[in-house]
Amino acid sequence: MKELVMSREEIEEACIRIGTSLNERLKNEERLPVFICVMKGAMNFISDLIKHIESDILVDYIKISSYEGDKTSGHITLKQDISINLDSRSVVIVEDIIDTGLSMKYLIDHIKEKYSPKQIIVATLLDKACARKIPVQIDYVGKTLNENKFVVGYGLDYKELHRNNPYIYVPTKEEVEKMDIEVAK
Numbered sequence: 001m002k003e004l005v006m007s008r009e010e011i012e013e014a015c016i017r018i019g020t021s022l023n024e025r026l027k028n029e030e031r032l033p034v035f036i037c038v039m040k041g042a043m044n045f046i047s048d049l050i051k052h053i054e055s056d057i058l059v060d061y062i063k064i065s066s067y068e069g070d071k072t073s074g075h076i077t078l079k080q081d082i083s084i085n086l087d088s089r090s091v092v093i094v095e096d097i098i099d100t101g102l103s104m105k106y107l108i109d110h111i112k113e114k115y116s117p118k119q120i121i122v123a124t125l126l127d128k129a130c131a132r133k134i135p136v137q138i139d140y141v142g143k144t145l146n147e148n149k150f151v152v153g154y155g156l157d158y159k160e161l162h163r164n165n166p167y168i169y170v171p172t173k174e175e176v177e178k179m180d181i182e183v184a185k
């Protein structure tokens with residue numbers, strides 16, 4: 001039996017709940033809001049979330065990296081930048097999981113340094129609140145994790161594997177060992 005963290009149904013419920021709140025919040029926008037996918041982990045979440053957004057929006061992505069295997073390196077590298085001008089727009093940063101908070105702080109600082117957005121809104125599917133190293137802005141959370149466990153599935157990976165699972169779970173030690181062999185091939 002897998003140690004499930006979020007089932008398909010729970011994920012869908014979270015997308016509906018967060019989407020409904022965002023619809024209310026993004027009702028009267030002068031410029032089109034931009035939803036930013038933090039690649040690659042948030043790819044599944046953003047695609048399901050935006051299906052519930054009723055107004056016109058723009059979608060863009062940013063690629064950063066901090067994790068090496070199942071450990072955060074603490075050092076964030078920008079791999080691919082945003083390409084839409086975010087000045088005067090509401091910006092919704094869509095993230096898979098907030099762990100230490102370092103990535104989200106980097107993203108918010110980066111956006112504020114380059115642009116003058118109307119507002120920045122943070123939506124994360126998972127919040128590993130117990131692992132936080134620095135306080136960080138979060139507006140919408142799918143689910144809060146009370147234990148500091150490494151999770152995979154629905155975009156979240158271990159060495160690029162398991163992004164394709166439709167649910168999120170905690171891989172066993174044996175599964176992690178199997179993945180290590182797989183990626184070494």
Ligand code: IMP
Binds near residue numbers: 096098128151156158
């Ligand atoms: P932070 O900078 O420590 O908050 O880490 C955030 C990033 O690390 C997330 O965007 C994820 O991509 C990745 N990450 C953190 N925890 C996990 C996990 O349990 N499984 C997979 N990726 C994770």
Ligand code: MG
Binds near residue numbers: 042
């Ligand atoms: Mg991520």
